[in-house]
Amino acid sequence: MFDTTYDDCWLQYEPVDDADLAAYRERLSHAYVSEGAPELGAVRAELQLGLEGMLGDEPHFWQHPPRSVENFLVIGHPEEMRPIHQTIDPDEVWALEDDSYVIRTVEWEGQECTVITAPNDAGLVYGTFDLLRRVALGEPIDDLDIVSEPANNSRIINHWDNPFRRSVERGYAGQSIFDWERLPDTRQRYFDYARLLSSVGINGVVPNNVNTGIPDRPTANDAVAERAGWQLLERENLEKLESLASVFRRYGIQIYLSVNYAAPIRLGDLETADPHDPEVQQWWQDKVDEIYEIIPDFGGFLVKADSEGQPGPYDYDRSHAEGANVLGEAFEGHSGRVWWRAFVYSEHDDRAVQAYEAFEHIDGEFHEKVTVQIKNGPIDFQQREPVSTLFGAMPETDLGCELQITGEYTGQGVHPTYHVPMWKEALEFDTYADGEGTPVKDVLAERDGQGIAGVGIVGEDPSWTGNYLLQSNLYGFGRLCWNPDLETEDITDEWVRQTFGHDDGVVDAVSEILHDSWQACIDYHTGGIGLMHMMYNGEEALENHYDPAPWEWPEYIGATEDGIGVDRTSEGSGYAAQYRDPITERYDDVESCPKELLLFFHHLEWDHELEDGRTVVQTLYDNCHAGVNAVREMRATWESLEGIVDDRRYRHVAQRFDEHVFQAERWCETLCVYFYEKSEIPDAHGRVPTSE
Numbered sequence: 001m002f003d004t005t006y007d008d009c010w011l012q013y014e015p016v017d018d019a020d021l022a023a024y025r026e027r028l029s030h031a032y033v034s035e036g037a038p039e040l041g042a043v044r045a046e047l048q049l050g051l052e053g054m055l056g057d058e059p060h061f062w063q064h065p066p067r068s069v070e071n072f073l074v075i076g077h078p079e080e081m082r083p084i085h086q087t088i089d090p091d092e093v094w095a096l097e098d099d100s101y102v103i104r105t106v107e108w109e110g111q112e113c114t115v116i117t118a119p120n121d122a123g124l125v126y127g128t129f130d131l132l133r134r135v136a137l138g139e140p141i142d143d144l145d146i147v148s149e150p151a152n153n154s155r156i157i158n159h160w161d162n163p164f165r166r167s168v169e170r171g172y173a174g175q176s177i178f179d180w181e182r183l184p185d186t187r188q189r190y191f192d193y194a195r196l197l198s199s200v201g202i203n204g205v206v207p208n209n210v211n212t213g214i215p216d217r218p219t220a221n222d223a224v225a226e227r228a229g230w231q232l233l234e235r236e237n238l239e240k241l242e243s244l245a246s247v248f249r250r251y252g253i254q255i256y257l258s259v260n261y262a263a264p265i266r267l268g269d270l271e272t273a274d275p276h277d278p279e280v281q282q283w284w285q286d287k288v289d290e291i292y293e294i295i296p297d298f299g300g301f302l303v304k305a306d307s308e309g310q311p312g313p314y315d316y317d318r319s320h321a322e323g324a325n326v327l328g329e330a331f332e333g334h335s336g337r338v339w340w341r342a343f344v345y346s347e348h349d350d351r352a353v354q355a356y357e358a359f360e361h362i363d364g365e366f367h368e369k370v371t372v373q374i375k376n377g378p379i380d381f382q383q384r385e386p387v388s389t390l391f392g393a394m395p396e397t398d399l400g401c402e403l404q405i406t407g408e409y410t411g412q413g414v415h416p417t418y419h420v421p422m423w424k425e426a427l428e429f430d431t432y433a434d435g436e437g438t439p440v441k442d443v444l445a446e447r448d449g450q451g452i453a454g455v456g457i458v459g460e461d462p463s464w465t466g467n468y469l470l471q472s473n474l475y476g477f478g479r480l481c482w483n484p485d486l487e488t489e490d491i492t493d494e495w496v497r498q499t500f501g502h503d504d505g506v507v508d509a510v511s512e513i514l515h516d517s518w519q520a521c522i523d524y525h526t527g528g529i530g531l532m533h534m535m536y537n538g539e540e541a542l543e544n545h546y547d548p549a550p551w552e553w554p555e556y557i558g559a560t561e562d563g564i565g566v567d568r569t570s571e572g573s574g575y576a577a578q579y580r581d582p583i584t585e586r587y588d589d590v591e592s593c594p595k596e597l598l599l600f601f602h603h604l605e606w607d608h609e610l611e612d613g614r615t616v617v618q619t620l621y622d623n624c625h626a627g628v629n630a631v632r633e634m635r636a637t638w639e640s641l642e643g644i645v646d647d648r649r650y651r652h653v654a655q656r657f658d659e660h661v662f663q664a665e666r667w668c669e670t671l672c673v674y675f676y677e678k679s680e681i682p683d684a685h686g687r688v689p690t691s692e
């Protein structure tokens, strides 16, 4: 099992039910696994660990197909091993996308084999984890016929970890797990992290923050303070990076890097980073070639440019396409590519409008090695946002979707806010990019250079994620990237059973908590009808984003004496007009605008009546309180598990819940007082303090 200082998450590999043991043992006690690539080492190691835990014994590995047993497991490429190629058409397998796999029960020379085969080595690892998951979930494996292809070609974690300093921007689970001081020495934790990611189908990791200039803050240790993320492009650090890559590679995962747009100046001593300058172009080309000499399967670059103080092509009066293409060209002939973030502000007063303004007009101008990575919503990972207009607006560009696994605005490492239903909503959203029926998930799955990136959540904390229940977001992220058609409830059920076991009471209770958590989070953080961005920013170098402070953000809330909300219709800031019809129409009209987004698109009078007869302000009061009540119920549900869930995890989560209830009450009270002071309309139920 894992090192005892941190949790096994969903790879607990607890003993299976006695009633199922014989059936699993019959099929999994003997294995014949190819020896080719490093990935096969990971396959064997995982089988040993998983089957020993679940079946009591590791499998017996054979050099040749064993004749003395009736059933065995075979893992390898389609043409490589007779039990496979004589029973499965290799062309069927080679035709699959990379990372796919086939798991099939076949008859071979009078014996029954469970075959795992795949078009590439990584697929064998993903297939092995799939089989182990079935056992952990207690599913039958005696007649399998599974062909699984990932919907998204790239399924990447974006760490916002500051190397050297080992802090994590928007990380709520302790220090960064990546220890650049010690690399190239590796740690067991890298292997275990790679196992967790691979088990849910992730195939890329960016280990450093998009803000490559950090540390910007002084620290007691100047040697550390002087070193920042952009320096990872130095040769010495690239060699360390290869060491990380060698761990992740075994699990089918490629390593990427966040890079600084001014690297030709900072590292290359050039006078400019202008993308039109031939020396700059050559510098990037040489750097990328150098990386591939060291890391032959390097995944590519992630770039935050012209955003929140980061340098970029605007510094030279160039567009983002011109800026990105110089990097894209450097990847010609190499396997990787450039992920160029669309998180860019512009002059427009309404931030929602800005990314589209910067990117839509350059659709079709990006190099084929560039993917434009768009946050799910137009603001910034709020509790609920409408889907970014850019997904429907750039048909000629490879697009990636950026989701946030860490809970910057959803209660950080404390509130167990489950993001899977939020992501589902975004991925299912119909963009009408190619007429009705073009949901975001299809836009992303359409081409090879596309996919989904998630802002990482793990740190050195024993729970990995700051709150044991938040492991569900990492699990769900990977599962959804692989297959966005999965239902939220199925993902939850898988995660809970593998993490906490099959006790019905536990499964029901934990599932209920997770399923109620997102709506509760929206309600007490926003009042539930489209407001957002009401958090405390503060003077801290890294803004707090946790406590309530609606007064800090008048332009996001639009609260006046007469009403609240921001007019983002076609007549207002124009954000709604960036969608394709009929979405624009739907949001423009207050009658058809979905209630949950009403105040995002409309400024409405405080006493404007909603469909159910309640006024806007009363609805805000009621929802804030409903959110708090829901959190109290979630806590009570968790408390019903005392003595049933192991003590360590029970206590940790219970303490998080105490803070969660406190914080939800605080948000509710702060927002309600704010709404009252602005509207001067008291709560019909007398819950809002009305005296100063």
Ligand code: GCU
Residues within 6 Å of the ligand: 169, 170, 210, 211, 304, 307, 308, 343, 380, 408
């Ligand atoms: C948010 C977040 C920052 C982050 C930025 C980004 O603004 O608060 O910490 O750097 O998003 O996505 O680049």
